[in-house]
Amino acid sequence: xxxxxxxxxxxxxxxxxxxxxxxxxxxxxxxxxxxxxxxxxxxxxxxxxxxxxxxxxxxxxxxxxxxxxxxxxxxxxxxxxxxxxxxxxxxxxxxxxxxxxxxxxxxxxxxx
Amino acid sequence: xxxxxxxxxxxxxxxxxxxxxxxxxxxxxxxxxxxxxxxxxxxxxxxxxxxxxxxxxxxxxxxxxxxxxxxxxxxxxxxxxxxxxxxxxxxxxxxxxxxxxxxxxxxxxxxxx
Numbered sequence: 337x338x339x340x341x342x343x344x345x346x347x348x349x350x351x352x353x354x355x356x357x358x359x360x361x362x363x364x365x366x367x368x369x370x371x372x373x374x375x376x377x378x379x380x381x382x383x384x385x386x387x388x389x390x391x392x393x394x395x396x397x398x399x400x401x402x403x404x405x406x407x408x409x410x411x412x413x414x415x416x417x418x419x420x421x422x423x424x425x426x427x428x429x430x431x432x433x434x435x436x437x438x439x440x441x442x443x444x445x446x447x448x
Numbered sequence: 449x450x451x452x453x454x455x456x457x458x459x460x461x462x463x464x465x466x467x468x469x470x471x472x473x474x475x476x477x478x479x480x481x482x483x484x485x486x487x488x489x490x491x492x493x494x495x496x497x498x499x500x501x502x503x504x505x506x507x508x509x510x511x512x513x514x515x516x517x518x519x520x521x522x523x524x525x526x527x528x529x530x531x532x533x534x535x536x537x538x539x540x541x542x543x544x545x546x547x548x549x550x551x552x553x554x555x556x557x558x559x560x561x
Contacts, residue, residue: 340491371551376457378538378551379492394548426491428549435480435499435542437549439491 338363342427342440349417349447357412357443359427367430368410369394369437370402372423379426385410417447450475450541454552462560467511467526469555471539474520481522482540482549483513492538498522509533534559 340361349355361368369384371394381394385404399421401413410429414421427440455470473479480499484492496507503515509532513524522539539552 369548376553378452378454378553379540379549380551381548384548436494436497437482437492437540439484439493441491442489 338438340427340429340438340440342425342443344443345441346444347446349445351418351447352416355414355417355445357414357425357427357445359410359412359440360408361410361427361429361438362408363429363431363438364407365429365431365438366407368404369428369430370400370410370412371426371428372396372421373426373442374423382412382425414445417445419447421445422447450479450548450550452539452541452550452552454537454539454555456555457553458556458558460558460560461529463531464528467524467529467533467557469524469537469539469557471513471522471524471552472520473522473539473541473550475541479541481513481515482542483507483511483522483524484538484540486536486538486554488535495524495537529557529559531559531561533557 366387370382371379383402385391425443428437451474453472482497483495496505498505498515506512511526536556540549542549
């Protein structure tokens with residue numbers, strides 16, 4: 337089954353404690369992306385990757401890092417989380433000649 | 449640059465009534481247009497998409513949308529709402545820069561018995 341898998345689904349952490357949210361896709365897609373969803377703002381892109389070792393900033397990259405060492409994985413790293421990063425995060429990969437985004441189930445992060 | 453505007457953050461309809469969720473976009477290039485649905489505590493699921501060809505697009509669960517270039521719109525409709533349609537719906541656009549999808553702010557659909 338084609339899917340994008342994020343872990344964990346839920347995470348509560350404290351300010352400043354480094355964390356990583358993993359994302360893996362089994363569709364051999366080159367393009368992957370991270371979004372955050374906040375009420376009334378829709379989804380905003382954090383970072384994207386067009387292929388292995390190729391990443392770039394989206395609209396709201398501050399406070400986040402990513403890496404793309406292999407095609408299937410695209411982890412999101414928060415080196416020093418702050419409360420304003422409390423949000424719902426989605427990983428997506430792009431298929432069908434880049435015309436369809438497949439989303440993970442989401443990671444609800446709370447930073448206290 | 450692309451952007452998406454969804455009119456109405458909350459829409460409420462009665463079961464069996466017409467569903468109309470509005471989406472307008474701005475794009476400097478011919479757009480690809482999408483509607484996604486998000487059920488509570490779940491990810492986004494593609495309802496339908498317009499890339500090229502026929503401007504009336506049919507999707508899953510009886511939804512359809514029409515691309516109207518002159519109105520820069522891509523409204524989502526369903527003739528008869530079901531209780532199971534209650535969810536949040538997102539319109540999105542991407543252009544020839546496939547690096548990015550631009551999402552609207554979402555519309556929560558409530559279906560009353």
